Amino acid sequence: MHLAVLLCGTLLYAALYSTVPLLPALERLFGAPHGSAGLGISLPFLALVLLSPLVPRLRLPVGRVLGGGLLLVGLFGVVAALAPSLEVWTLARGLQGVAAAAVPGLSLALLPRLFPNRAQQMAGIWVAGNVLGGGLGRALGGILGEALGVRLALLALTLPLAIPALWLLRARDTLDLPAPRYSLSSWPLYWLGFSLLFINFFVANLLPYRLEALGLSQSQIGGVMLAYLAGIPGSALTGRLAARFGEVRALRLAFGVVAAGLLLQFPDRPWLILLGFVLMMAGLFTAQGLGGAASGRGGSGVSGTYVAAFYLGGTMAGLVYPPFLHLGAGLALGLALSVAALSWGLAARALQR
Structure with missing residues (x-):
């Protein structure tokens, strides 16, 4: 579970940010007006704003919540990559944000329990992984989009989410977090x-x-x-x-x-x-x-x-x-x-x- 928690942020942000350089190509793919794909960028992060404080109320093992969230981000990412229209793509992106809300807050709360003597150091490494994922997602989105096309590029940067997702879902650790307190x-x-x-x-x-x-x-x-x-x-x-x-x-x-x-x-x-x-x-x-x-x-x-x-x-x-x-x-x-x-x-x- 330790490595999977550190890895999940990197792959999550690579998948979410990979769309940014492909927005014009997506609009051409769907025959949509210039700028119309912008909602597909803002919706996932709006979902993160609204749902992140509520996710800790799910009284389920944290491994299942994290793994399930990552797996759903990947599945909705596949739907987005294969979407027949801009409307379906935008909806799938919004649902990716709903699922992604399961990851950042719980990951940060888990670090002091997984690494009790190195929690601060590991939080920095977790953030560094997010930076790396976001940077590589933007860069590889453009490179793979030009080489493979938009749909295959999005699939290639979404499917790796299955690795930490299945890892967390199969984890035998029964680590639970205390009931959330909002201050x-x-x-x-x-x-x-x-x-x-x-x-x-x-x-x-x-x-x-x-x-x-x-x-x-x-x-x-x-x-x-x-x-x-x-x-x-x-x-x-x-x-x-x-x-x-x-x-x-x-x-x-x-x-x-x-x-x-x-x-x-x-x-x-x-x-x-x-x-x-x-x-x-x-x-x-x-x-x-x-x-x-x-x-x-x-x-x-x-x-x-x-x-x-x-x-x-x-x-x-x-x-x-x-x-x-x-x-x-x-x-x-x-x-x-x-x-x-x-x-x-x-x-x-x-x-x-």
């Missing part, structure tokens, strides 16, 4: 989760428009997005950073790096924007490892709510960013800096045991 007093931790994906998606959504205006090609802009992989070292080393500096100082250091990355992006110079984006991602995913470990200590109710707040931040970023296309990069980066500064100030309260 409003943990709101600083929930804000932390909200701020992480808000800053991430808000800046990343605006970046292609700014870089294109500065003369970069689509392939160059795609290369800039490889900055997401900068989150792997920081998140993987979360445990060591916390051991050396303490959790609160490590979290404030991470948000200090985020702030430095945002400040570097103010000038209209592509190389500074790239460097700042890399630093921002490194800081965000380090903070995400620390926040994920803290949410796991709070039990399944707190971790489920934390995951919901995290994805709510991403959903809000998608709603907020369009006006900033006209307001300018300075105001947008200023908003992101304000969110990071508030998270820096709430670090001690967010990580209180």
Whole structure:
């Protein structure tokens, strides 16, 4: 069960994010208008927001909940890959999100029980695996889509979910979690989760428009997005950073790096924007490892709510960013800096045991 829990996030996010580079091709496949496939991206994450806090109420063995969730994500992924119309594809994507809600919150809550002496380190490794899965999912989605076609590409990145799913469903471990407890007093931790994906998606959504205006090609802009992989070292080393500096100082250091990355992006110079984006991602995913470990200590109710707040931040970023296309990069980066500064100030309260 130990390895399966660590592996499930990597394969889950590879499957969910593999669709992103294939959106135009999917619209051509279904003969749909430009931009009409966007709902298939937002629906799964809306389901994660709404259902993640409720999943811990399922009084079933956690292995069955995790394994069943992963297996359903894979099955609905197959339906999406073979869908005859955009409407069926969108519905299947939404159902993938419903099933995926079984995974992140429970995984974080399981880590302190599976790795009692290394919970924080393992939370960082779990986040690093998610970063790797999301990065590879985006990259392989585009590569395989061009080589094999959209349908085979989606199948190839969905079917591996069966490995940890069947592993967890057959696990003999009878590890159960205590009944979930939901705590409003943990709101600083929930804000932390909200701020992480808000800053991430808000800046990343605006970046292609700014870089294109500065003369970069689509392939160059795609290369800039490889900055997401900068989150792997920081998140993987979360445990060591916390051991050396303490959790609160490590979290404030991470948000200090985020702030430095945002400040570097103010000038209209592509190389500074790239460097700042890399630093921002490194800081965000380090903070995400620390926040994920803290949410796991709070039990399944707190971790489920934390995951919901995290994805709510991403959903809000998608709603907020369009006006900033006209307001300018300075105001947008200023908003992101304000969110990071508030998270820096709430670090001690967010990580209180």
